[in-house]
């Protein structure tokens with residue numbers, strides 16, 4: 492098992508607890524049109540507090556991905572509301588919702604969706620480059636994140652030259668580089684073997700915690716509960732159980748600072 496090692500970390504920024512709470516209120520989601528309607532969410536209430544990590548589990552088809560997408564403002568609920576920092580996400584303009592997803596939220600998917608022709612550092616830097624940051628600063632921050640996640644020396648490799656677990660670490664670095672307040676991950680280890688998957692999930696939960704980001708992760712792996720503060724179980728579009736983690740949370744090492752370009756951080760293997 493890899494462990495992130497605490498190294499000198501000047502001025503690591505964590506998010507203030509402000510009002511960065513994400514919540515679903517009586518959210519339903521129905522796909523299709525009569526007579527072929529599918530009810531994916533049947534009235535979900537859920538609150539994700541700042542810095543909290545929540546694992547969403549449940550059988551296939553129980554509504555996990557749909558809930559994640561509704562929470563992230565990707566899908567509009569059919570009825571009900573999703574609130575972010577006190578604002579109704581459904582009432583925002585498309586432009587505001589897009590900006591929200593770019594600035595406040597980060598995403599990790601099952602297979603990292605890296606751009607195959609770009610080296611790891613450019614894949615990681617993309618969110619900063621796309622939002623107009625200088626190339627040199629973006630790449631420097633990317634290299635810090637890659638070092639922090641155990642990928643020092645692999646900055647110039649393209650996705651095809653990385654293992655599945657390494658590629659997911661690049662995806663995690665990319666999701667965190669712009670300091671999101673909520674990180675969404677949909678079965679981020681679904682394409683990995685179990686051992687690698689556990690390492691990646693542990694990396695993901697620790698890195699999110701180190702930045703102060705809340706984490707919402709859909710997973711089939713019961714072990715993930717050990718690294719999250721809470722597990723929510725779904726069935727037939729409803730939350731049927733919500734339980735705190737049974738084992739203690741491990742304190743995370745400080746992550747690369749969002750507000751300054753600090754000397755490179757490294758991770759022990």
Ligand code: ADP
Pocket residue numbers: 522523529530531549550551552553554555556557558
């Ligand atoms: P899970 O992530 O738990 O596997 P999903 O949220 O993907 O569940 O799906 C919940 C239900 O909604 C399932 O019955 C699924 O078939 C259905 N569903 C999901 N996406 C669509 C879609 N785009 N169109 C129609 N039905 C969908």
